[in-house]
Structure formats: structure tokens, C-alpha cells
């Protein structure tokens with residue numbers, strides 16, 4: 001039986017995320033577990049509902065995909081309630097990348113975790129004041145983002161957008177950029193990279209190796225930055241596998257870890273995808289806010305995922 005009053009627990013339901021077949025199941029489970037259900041009708045609702053619910057709710061659940069989760073966390077942040085309102089993920093999206101990374105295996109499991117699971121305080125990222133939980137990716141066009149297929153997203157996660165951008169554009173203008181990363185407490189030096197890039201991928205919870213489930217350490221107070229240099233165009237257009245491009249052997253990748261960075265375009269404004277939502281700007285200031293989001297996690301969640309050789313601090317100078 002639910003241990004809270006209904007209004008202490010709010011579930012924000014996106015009825016059209018993923019295949020849209022989750023609605024009845026989610027409504028049934030959420031009702032059984034004492035949630036007040038707020039169903040979105042249009043873009044912007046999820047954030048507004050979370051902002052309105054956060055001051056009195058102990059827990060806001062996001063039932064949808066990564067976009068819905070992003071909106072819910074932004075709404076709670078807008079209400080300045082991240083310290084008092086925890087978040088749960090009910091995976092009803094296409095890729096459910098974030099849910100997989102925090103050990104949520106499905107709809108029913110999400111509610112088991114809500115009742116019995118651990119709570120962890122994880123980092124969030126901010127980009128010009130907007131919150132992201134998974135990733136912020138520059139160089140993906142809004143068109144490619146909206147056209148990327150469900151199958152491709154399910155298989156590749158955010159890298160599906162990279163693949164679709166490459167495929168739909170055929171050839172593309174690289175981005176003349178300056179990327180300045182700040183000093184970190186683990187010996188990272190402040191550094192500047194300047195050049196022509198195809199994409200800049202910044203992961204809070206996502207690691208860009210080509211493996212969909214690869215998880216970055218989301219409790220280390222650092223963002224993982226991957227710059228795909230322009231020289232990779234030939235490989236990409238030749239059909240090179242994304243795994244190869246992002247692999248450790250790749251010579252076209254620059255990697256950094258840092259608590260904050262600034263990405264500046266020397267030309268036009270760039271489109272960034274924050275967990276799938278588009279933001280266009282010439283200058284982006286990103287930083288981590290460590291241990292800021294309280295989240296319900298399943299047994300499969302690894303606070304300290306094994307790095308192995310998969311994330312070299314830097315592949316080269």
C-alpha cells in the first residue's frame with residue numbers, strides 16, 4: 001500500500017512517447033502506488049507540471065522518454081526544489097537511455113524501485129542555465145533530430161542523431177569552434193581546443209563509445225567531453241562504424257573531463273541537443289552541479305562504472 005498522501009507523489013505522464021502503448025499500464029501502476037497523475041497534452045506541459053508540483057511533492061515521477069525526464073528535472077529546478085523533491089524514472093520512451101543507466105528495467109520494475117530502491121544524489125549538467133541529465137550534443141541539426149527513427153534511437157541512443165545527421169546531410173560544414181575546459185580537482189588542467197569540429201558531445205550520464213548502454217560516472221562532478229574533429233568526415237561518409245569512430249584507436253577524437261567548459265562558435269549559432277531538446281546559440285557555458293538530483297535507482301545502477309580503457313582521459317595532447 002502507498003505510504004504517502006497522493007499529493008506527495010506526482011507522476012507526469014507523456015502519453016505519446018515511445019510507441020504510446022504504455023498509458024493504461026502506467027495509469028494502473030501509478031494509481032496503485034498513490035500517485036496523482038498529470039498527463040501532458042503538448043510541448044511545455046511536463047516542465048510546467050513538475051514546476052507546479054515540486055514545492056509540495058516529495059517525489060515526481062517522469063513517465064516517458066529522456067525528453068520527458070529532462071522537462072521534469074528542469075521544472076523542479078525552476079521551482080528551486082531539487083533539494084526536497086526526488087525524481088523517479090518510469091521508462092516509456094524510445095531509447096530509455098537514462099532509465100537503463102540507473103538500473104530501471106521496465107514499467108513495473110520502476111514502481112518496485114520507487115518503493116524499495118536506493119536513492120542516490122547524482123550530478124546534473126547545466127547549459128546556459130538549462131538542465132540536462134544525459135547529454136548535450138552540438139552539431140546535430142534539428143531536422144536530423146526530429147527525423148531520427150525510433151529503431152535507430154533504440155539501437156544507438158543519442159549517437160543515432162549523429163548517424164542521421166551524417167546520412168541526411170551527405171556532406172556538411174564543419175563547425176569552427178573554441179572549446180575551453182576548466183581545471184578539475186582530479187588533476188585536469190585548464191585547456192583550450194580550437195579547430196574545425198563535426199560534433200561536440202558532452203556527457204553527464206552518457207559515455208560516447210558507440211555502445212548504447214555505456215555509462216559515464218554521474219557522481220564524479222565532471223562532464224565528459226568528446227570532440228569529433230572535421231578530419232573524421234571522410235571516414236563517416238565512407239560508412240565507418242560509429243563504434244570505430246568513437247573507439248580508443250580513433251585519431252579524430254579529442255576527449256576531456258572537466259567540471260565546466262565554454263564552447264564558442266567562430267561562425268554562426270550552433271544547434272545543441274539537450275537530452276533531445278534543441279537549443280541554438282553561439283556561446284554555450286556548461287557546468288556540473290554535483291550531487292544535486294535525488295533519484296530512485298535499481299540494483300543494476302553502478303555509482304562508479306568501471307572505466308577500463310574505454311575512457312582515456314585524453315587520447316592525445
Ligand SMILES: Nc1ncnc2c1ncn2[C@@H]1O[C@H](COP(=O)(O)OP(=O)(O)OP(=O)(O)O)[C@@H](O)[C@H]1O
Nearest residue numbers: 017018040041043064065066067068093094095096
Ligand atoms: N501530449 C503530447 N502530444 C504531443 N507531444 C508531446 C505530448 N507530451 C509531450 N510531448 C512531446 O514529447 C517530447 C518528449 O518525448 P520523450 O523524449 O519523452 O519520448 P521519446 O522521444 O519517445 O523517447 P526517447 O527520448 O527515449 O527517445 C517532447 O518534445 C514533448 O514536447
